[in-house]
Amino acid sequence: MIKIALDVMAGDKGIDANINGALSSLDGSFMVSLVGDKNLIRDKINQSKNQFLQSINVIDASSVISMDAKISELRSDRNSSIYQGLSLVKNNNADAFISIGNSGAIFANSLKVLGRMQGISRPGFAVPIPSINGMRILIDGGANADAKVENYLHFALLGAQYYESVFKKINPKIGLLSIGSEPSKGNQITLEAYKILEKNCPNFIGNIEGTDLTNDVDVDVVVSDGFTGNVTLKSIEGLAELIKANLIQESQSNLMAKVGLLLLKPSIKKIYKRLDYRQYGAVPLLGVNGLVYVGHGKSDFNAVENAIHTAVQSVHENLFASLQQSIDGTRNN
Amino acid sequence: MIKIALDVMAGDKGIDANINGALSSLDGSFMVSLVGDKNLIRDKINQSKNQFLQSINVIDASSVISMDAKISELRSDRNSSIYQGLSLVKNNNADAFISIGNSGAIFANSLKVLGRMQGISRPGFAVPIPSINGMRILIDGGANADAKVENYLHFALLGAQYYESVFKKINPKIGLLSIGSEPSKGNQITLEAYKILEKNCPNFIGNIEGTDLTNDVDVDVVVSDGFTGNVTLKSIEGLAELIKANLIQESQSNLMAKVGLLLLKPSIKKIYKRLDYRQYGAVPLLGVNGLVYVGHGKSDFNAVENAIHTAVQSVHENLFASLQQSIDGTRNN
Numbered sequence: 001m002i003k004i005a006l007d008v009m010a011g012d013k014g015i016d017a018n019i020n021g022a023l024s025s026l027d028g029s030f031m032v033s034l035v036g037d038k039n040l041i042r043d044k045i046n047q048s049k050n051q052f053l054q055s056i057n058v059i060d061a062s063s064v065i066s067m068d069a070k071i072s073e074l075r076s077d078r079n080s081s082i083y084q085g086l087s088l089v090k091n092n093n094a095d096a097f098i099s100i101g102n103s104g105a106i107f108a109n110s111l112k113v114l115g116r117m118q119g120i121s122r123p124g125f126a127v128p129i130p131s132i133n134g135m136r137i138l139i140d141g142g143a144n145a146d147a148k149v150e151n152y153l154h155f156a157l158l159g160a161q162y163y164e165s166v167f168k169k170i171n172p173k174i175g176l177l178s179i180g181s182e183p184s185k186g187n188q189i190t191l192e193a194y195k196i197l198e199k200n201c202p203n204f205i206g207n208i209e210g211t212d213l214t215n216d217v218d219v220d221v222v223v224s225d226g227f228t229g230n231v232t233l234k235s236i237e238g239l240a241e242l243i244k245a246n247l248i249q250e251s252q253s254n255l256m257a258k259v260g261l262l263l264l265k266p267s268i269k270k271i272y273k274r275l276d277y278r279q280y281g282a283v284p285l286l287g288v289n290g291l292v293y294v295g296h297g298k299s300d301f302n303a304v305e306n307a308i309h310t311a312v313q314s315v316h317e318n319l320f321a322s323l324q325q326s327i328d329g330t331r332n333n
Numbered sequence: 334m335i336k337i338a339l340d341v342m343a344g345d346k347g348i349d350a351n352i353n354g355a356l357s358s359l360d361g362s363f364m365v366s367l368v369g370d371k372n373l374i375r376d377k378i379n380q381s382k383n384q385f386l387q388s389i390n391v392i393d394a395s396s397v398i399s400m401d402a403k404i405s406e407l408r409s410d411r412n413s414s415i416y417q418g419l420s421l422v423k424n425n426n427a428d429a430f431i432s433i434g435n436s437g438a439i440f441a442n443s444l445k446v447l448g449r450m451q452g453i454s455r456p457g458f459a460v461p462i463p464s465i466n467g468m469r470i471l472i473d474g475g476a477n478a479d480a481k482v483e484n485y486l487h488f489a490l491l492g493a494q495y496y497e498s499v500f501k502k503i504n505p506k507i508g509l510l511s512i513g514s515e516p517s518k519g520n521q522i523t524l525e526a527y528k529i530l531e532k533n534c535p536n537f538i539g540n541i542e543g544t545d546l547t548n549d550v551d552v553d554v555v556v557s558d559g560f561t562g563n564v565t566l567k568s569i570e571g572l573a574e575l576i577k578a579n580l581i582q583e584s585q586s587n588l589m590a591k592v593g594l595l596l597l598k599p600s601i602k603k604i605y606k607r608l609d610y611r612q613y614g615a616v617p618l619l620g621v622n623g624l625v626y627v628g629h630g631k632s633d634f635n636a637v638e639n640a641i642h643t644a645v646q647s648v649h650e651n652l653f654a655s656l657q658q659s660i661d662g663t664r665n666n
Contacts, residue, residue: 068515132575142512145520179475179563182401187478187560210567214575227520228561230512232568234543239569242547243576243604245465250600260596267583267590271576 001031002315003057004308005094008036009064009081010101011304012297018100019044021304026052030312033057033094035085036064059084065105067297075108082106086113089290096311098282100295100304107143107285114289119327122151123287124226125294126162127233130274131214137163138177138213138222142230143285152176152193152223154327156201158286159221161326165319172220174201175208177228183207189225197223200330240275244268281307284314291320334364335648336390337641338427341369342397342414343434344637345630351433352377354637359385363645366390366427368418369397392417398438400630408441415439419446422623429644431615433628433637440476440618447622452660455484456620457559458627459495460566463607464547470496471510471546471555475563476618485509485526485556487660489534491619492554494659498652505553507534508541510561516540522558530556533663573608577601614639617647624653 008018015036022032023045034041038060045056061084063077077083082105088094090113099106107123116123124140139159144151156174163172176194178186183194185207197204208219210232224232247268251261261268281303282293291314295307314320341351348369355365356378367374371393378389394417396410410416415438421427423446432439440456449456457473472492477484489507496505509527511519516527518540530537541552543565557565580601584594594601614636615626624647628640647653 070517130575132578145512145518177564179478179560184403185478187558190560210564210569211571211574213568214571224564225520227512227523228564231510231543231557231561231565235546235565235569236543236572238544238547239572240576241544242463242465243573243608246604246607247597247600250603251597253600256596257600260593260598260600263589263593264580264584264597265593267580267586267593270583271579274579275576 002312003031003033003094004311005033005035005059005085005088005097006304006308007081007085007097007099007101008034008041009061010099010297011295011299013300015040015044017299017301018304020301022056022308023048023050024301025305025308026050026055028052028055031055031057032308033059033088035059035061035081035088037062059088061085065102067102069102069105074102074105075112082109083113086110086292089292090114095315096291096293098293098295098307098311100282100297100299103142103294106292106294110285110288110292114292117287117289117324117327120154120158120287121148122154123285124151124155124158125283126159126286127229127283128280129213129222132216133218135167136213136220136222138224138229138233139286140224140226140229141233141283142226144226146227147189147225149189149192149196151225153196153200154287156197156204156221156223157327157330158323159223160201160203161323162284162286162319163221165317165322166314167220169220171203173218174204174221174223175206175212175217175219177210177213177222177224177232178207179209181207181209193223240272244272281305281310286323291315335645336364336366336427337644338366338368338392338418338421338430339637339641340414340418340430340432340434341367341374342394343432343630344628344632346633348373348377350632350634351637353634355389355641356381356383357634358638358641359383359388361385361388364388364390365641366392366421368392368394368414368421370395392421394418398435400435402435402438407435407438408445415442416446419443419625422625423447428648429624429626431626431628431640431644433615433630433632436475436627439625439627443618443621443625447625450620450622450657450660453487453491453620454481455487456618457484457488457491458616459492459619460562460616461613462546462555465549468500469546469553469555471557471562471566472619473557473559473562474566474616475559477559479560480522480558482522482525482529484558486529486533487620489530489537489554489556490660490663491656492556493534493536494656495617495619495652496553498650498655499647500553502553504536506551507537507554507556508539508545508550508552510543510546510555510557510565511540512542514540514542526556573605577605614641614643619656624648
């Protein structure tokens with residue numbers, strides 16, 4: 001039976017969001033190992049009347065890596081819920097690990113406990129982005145602050161295979177995030193990355209600009225260094241919030257607008273749901289030796305539930321094996 | 334009398350948007366030199382009944398640097414409207430130059446014709462960003478694809494002085510665009526830039542994340558390398574377009590939403606006007622030896638008119654002298 005390890009100690013909403021998300025995800029077809037303070041977890045679970053409690057395991061991990069932990073503290077604690085959860089995957093006691101905690105700590109511990117996938121220089125976060133043509137992914141969403149040129153190729157290969165597996169599209173199109181569509185536009189490293197992608201990826205369509213990320217462009221996988229990727233993703237998240245706040249603010253100014261907002265509310269909700277990280281639950285860290293998902297610190301129980309379903313689905317579909325096969329295939333060519 | 338040089342050959346809307354923008358900006362208190370194909374300009378002007386035609390000068394420049402010019406072509410043509418317009422500034426025949434053309438060409442020719450401001454390593458574009466707390470600026474919006482660590486300091490100094498002059502706020506707050514608020518977060522170059530900004534800018538507030546760009550954070554000037562800055566600015570432009578397209582699309586699905594959108598339209602227009610580059614007309618290239626403004630290729634005549642008024646205002650207020658004083662003051666400390 002599929003087994004998912006969930007770090008319950010992380011996230012802004014605390015242990016409740018994680019445990020409630022886990023409980024409401026259950027349908028008897030998979031197991032969830034809750035990793036964290038045993039006593040706290042037991043207390044919560046004992047209050048639950050969930051009919052699938054037999055699908056829950058508890059793994060004790062007494063300490064938490066905080067969101068503002070120093071870099072030196074990220075991977076030093078073997079009792080942390082992140083380290084313990086990843087160890088379950090390492091020892092084949094879980095098929096995937098999910099945490100909505102410190103993404104730097106999850107990244108560092110994933111490298112330490114699981115290591116990199118064979119043939120991969122650096123793992124990257126594959127983050128979904130809604131566009132006018134449907135979903136895209138951006139990789140790397142911020143696992144690595146600095147990228148080397150070979151990382152771009154590995155992000156492209158991992159991202160394309162992931163997109164193919166999850167979004168069921170054969171030979172997804174790969175674009176390089178840059179500052180102009182011409183091959184001559186870019187900074188030093190993207191100019192080099194362009195050449196490598198062009199040489200190695202038959203579905204490479206060239207540079208795409210920031211506006212193209214969400215616009216009508218035929219691209220599925222957008223490759224970026226983690227710094228640019230992270231700033232970009234957070235910037236569009238911020239702008240969506242600004243527009244929403246402005247809509248509410250402006251509609252206060254007169255009755256017509258107030259009524260308008262009321263009538264348009266279901267549409268706005270739908271749009272913002274598409275923009276919302278919670279719909280996807282968590283994003284995969286691609287390129288480590290195992291399935292690892294990282295959720296937004298703001299995740300509520302819904303997001304955690306979705307994350308568990310995403311992970312279960314990926315295990316079902318042998319995502320990890322297809323990623324490894326894809327990389328092996330490229331290396332042997 | 335103040336004299337503004339305008340490149341009329343550039344932009345998606347062609348010569349008309351530029352000339353109409355220039356004509357409608359006139360009030361007899363300043364001159365505009367239209368730089369471009371003499372005959373084309375004369376034709377247009379002869380059709381005009383504008384009462385301030387005596388405020389117009391025509392400077393012949395027969396060639397245009399196209400938007401997809403190769404890097405080698407950017408600064409090779411002395412007959413281009415960009416080169417000729419900048420030469421007017423260089424020779425004190427104009428107080429500022431405006432173009433909605435190829436920003437790479439404007440940048441390259443500005444360096445060639447005007448040179449850098451004393452004490453400045455690299456010039457940068459200062460782009461306005463609306464936030465929940467009012468206007469901010471981001472510098473560099475894309476003049477330089479690669480940044481050296483000293484560039485960040487110069488962007489900060491230029492940006493702060495510009496913000497102070499234009500937005501009338503003493504000692505504006507400076508933030509560094511990065512991937513986490515802690516000083517330890519960032520890529521190699523922003524980690525170094527952090528230290529230099531902390532040491533040299535009393536109003537440096539530290540790192541700000543992508544979400545903070547438009548959110549409720551006490552920052553006025555956001556410093557970034559041009560690559561990240563450009564991708565970020567274009568990404569939020571793209572997302573704003575996506576939300577608008579989605580609103581229209583969703584509202585088609587039912588009558589209530591359609592009526593809602595209709596009632597909310599004035600508010601939406603107001604919000605999008607704030608997000609719109611046209612409101613600002615053009616952004617300054619700070620750090621070159623003269624006032625240079627670059628507009629969006631999509632600029633219409635309104636944007637050109639606003640750009641001219643912005644430039645006139647800056648000349649009035651001695652923006653260039655105050656920028657130079659600010660840099661000199663820092664160098665002598």
